[in-house]
Amino acid sequence: MSSMSSWARRILALLAAAGTWQLLTATDAVLWLRFDRLPTLGEIAAELLQQVTTPIYYLDLLQSVIRILTGFALAAAAGITVGILIARSPKASDLLTPLLEAVRPIPAIALVPIAILLFPQDEQGIVFITCAAAFFPIMVSTRHAVRALPTLWEDAVRTMGGGRLHVLRNVILPGALPGVFGGLSVGMGVAWICVISAEMISGDFGVGYRTWHAYTIVDYPAVIVGMITIGALGWLASAAIELTGRRTTRWLPRAEGSSA
């Protein structure tokens, strides 16, 4: 019952936002903000229906998904590995932390010029920027999660005769998982921001490129369709990580009704 009313509230909130948009654009409202140049819901729906029947829409979508998955997978592998290494080894921390902390404040999108110079193809540059964006939240969250693990669990495994690899496999990886998933979730969010931005700057395909292209030819309904597509893809990616995280950390105590 409470789940039903929760869903009803969510749907109602979306309908209210769509209704407000329709009201403002259909009446060409010019308040301080100008809605007279923005497309109505009908125009957006017509554009969406037209686009989903063309192969180029799916090619763009596929291109963006491949870029994000590649960049994100590389960032996850590197971020988790480096995070664990820094948390567990003072020597590794001494070697890597100064460099990482110097690079971390640079927004990944500011790496576009470097990416263009470094990589022979735009494609690799976009993946690099996506990877760089997702790497830091994943690495930092992993580092914190590993450092916060109680030493008791490690002691328990060691007194069973377990060595470093046993501790890594049986304590560090599963114990740090809740924190790691926090980092993956944030990393996926910034990875989407960066892949779309990079596509807008230097792509030939992809949802970001197509959205920016629509803007340059003054096709505003197509711009909104691009934004809706980006939002839906980002939401799906975050939901997938959230779901995987919850499934792999079932052992965590959770408050009732905190599943959604």
Next chain:
Amino acid sequence: MSLSFRLDGVRLGYGHGAVLDGIDLDVAPGELLAVVGSSGSGKSTLLRALAGLLQPYQGKILADGEEVRGTSPDRAMIFQEDGLLPWRTVRRNVELPLRIRRKPLDVSAWIERVGLAGREDRLPRELSGGQRQRVQLARALVGGPRAVLMDEPFGALDAQTRADMQRLLLDVLRDTAATVVFVTHDVDEALLLGDRVAVLGRGGIKTVLTSATRERILEEL
């Protein structure tokens, strides 16, 4: 075969100074030595050193005549706090020492022995404090250790559960030949369980009593 311990002029601490100094102690094979002392007297420190989790600044700790330089599955440990891995079920927690040593994962008998049959698939958070300590006991004994080091395992339990656990412990230990060092702050528990009682005071062992009485221990504390 059970393990003997010898501590010879041992000085132990954590970097900011010694917690225990000049510890000389012998624990015979198969003996249950209760170590009693007040909070901060270094009971857990002593146990961590016997487990090989802490190296002495000075002196030697010998297990069957060989210097203890690290942990070993021969010396199992039961912790006061919940040492169970919260993401592993009861069965998988008990299996862990066997998995590490690549032994057959035959744990059902031990789970039944500690009274947890039917709860194998539960997570630690789904168990009571007493049940979690039962899992720790099964996990410590499943690999057939030669010594069991117990760090106030029943300290956080209510009186009834504590009495049940003490009975269970004496019962299961009868079937094993393991040497046991049992740390507690409870004089009655030390008297009930220990073949001998070592009294720990500030800085070291005050005395080891072969036929201890409540009055004698309280006098030494």
